[in-house]
Amino acid sequence: MATKSIIMKYGLSPSPDVVEYRLRVVPTGTENVSALNAFFTLDGSGSADLGAMPELQNLDGVYDFYLSAVDDAGNESDFSVFTGKAIDFLAPEPPGEITFEVAG
């Protein structure tokens, strides 16, 4: 079953030497996000399809998005943050067993 598409759009950093962006997706309320080494690298096109990222296809809940810009020397900016985004890529559990009753 194909995962649905969720397009995240973001404004680009105005700094001239930015070469990539880092996206951290965490359950809402997670603290100390800057210490997390797990991030997705975005190319700076201004949008990303979350449904096309295999690592995100098990998301089911409410998440905060932290996006930073990185320059060619590896310096990372402060975050641009979006909080409280509900995402549900998981299909619900299937219904229970199917049974039949024959009347009469």
Next chain:
Amino acid sequence: MTRLICALLALFFSHTSFAVVMINGVAFTATTDEQINILWEPGPFCLSRAAAQACEWNWELLELPFNRVIMKGSTGNFTASFKLPRSGLYGFRVKACVNPHCSGWAFSVQSEDGVVNGADQGWTLYGYPAPPGDIGFE
């Protein structure tokens, strides 16, 4: 994110010497898209009415620690405004010129030249990338 540009204001006094290493100084942080305004205080000669119009100020932005000149300009005022061209650690220096003579440099990293919050103290500028814009979803 908003930063207080006034926090980057600094004053210079007369000077002649030069330093590379900042000790007990202050590093002001700014993103590389921010306008930085630096103010210096002229010495008595250039402050005098007779000489004020003859004084020209030549300034340079130096990338530390090797003091590579990244940007320079000249002005008849006591201020310089610019944006940091890229991330890094920078110092600022300025000298007064009355054709054809110039003073020595006043260098921000030197405690006798830089002023922070009214007190003599060396300072540098640390530039880092500006954050991305707003995030939205479709």
